Amino acid sequence: MRGTVIIFVKAPVAGRVKTRLGADIGFGRAAALFRVLMQRTMMQSVKGGWRTMLAVDPPAATHLSAQFWPPHVARMPQGPGDLGQRMARAFENAPPGPVIIIGADAPGLRARHLRQAFGALNGADAVFGPAVDGGYWLVGLNRRRAAPDLFNGVRWSTKYALKDTLKTLPSSFAVRMLETLADVDEVKDLSIIGAAASAH
Template sequence: MRRGTVIVFVKAPVAGRVKTRLGAEIGYGRAAALFRVLTQRTIAESLKGEWDAMLAVDPPGAVHITARFWPAHMPRMAQGPGDLGARMARAFEKAPPGPAVIIGADAPGLRARHLRGAFRALNGADAVFGPAEDGGYWLVGLNRRRSSPDLFNGVRWSTKHALADTLKTLPASFDAAMLETLRDVDEAADMKSLSLFSSA
């Protein structure tokens, strides 16, 4: 099978622009600090495998940022306009040939072994998902041997329906594999359950 690509979706960690739902509860500065930590962890895991890793960044001007948490050597692309579905579809189109997976930076439990599992699944499946406890997903991957023109159309993002809606956009003939369910961090309760910060 051709060498795979991991695409890490990241945002410039500006207070008030990242993790806004969480920021409304704990403060936008603190939420941005958490996002920086999660981004560093996620990128570190994405660089531990036998695949290529790249960043898809937002806003577009952030492509030129070379902060400590965005390694300067990692290739990057702009996510571009549109909702999350439009941006992910664009990333799949721009990725090098071969299987590709997209991950966000808000699932602290994500490890390189999950990425290896995703690529193994794509040896036989057309698509692979890493379900999140809230009904969304922390990973989506395609082997890209066949097209999926309606992928992500009409998905209700940031709701408990996101994964189910996305599965409905796949061609009927597609085989979709599932990885283990992880928890992502969107609200203060998620932080407490994962012990990411003390309660102070």
């Protein structure tokens, strides 16, 4: 069954994206950087046999013009709630088959990582791409079994995010891990972008 990759994005508007980074380098520059990261992520995410979708925040931004979003990629609103509630909703509303959710701020992401994730879901219930900071840049479910408590009580934007999420999965779930990547949230992370570009 065909899988789906859902990219979680915010409207790339100054003051709405990468606010921690923007506090140091300026919100306009941070928004421009996010647009670059989003374009890189999109380029990698359409290189497979899976379908690719955008989950957009705020919901009204779903209808913005192609200057923000690629016209050939389907969009859905993230909706209300914390990150866990929004991701859970995306899993519920996605087309049938395995689903992978990624962000747009891991410069090292390549199409091969998505292929690896779908491959892992052939024999596992869930797959994660750990991030250097203790969070994760990818989460995927094969959706053959329910995970009713998924994301409940996760301490988002902390070093405990991955550990907390694993605790919300049913104990019988088989879980696979991909390689650890870094994402860009603060000034100290900017060197990641150049390193990722030169490594591939």
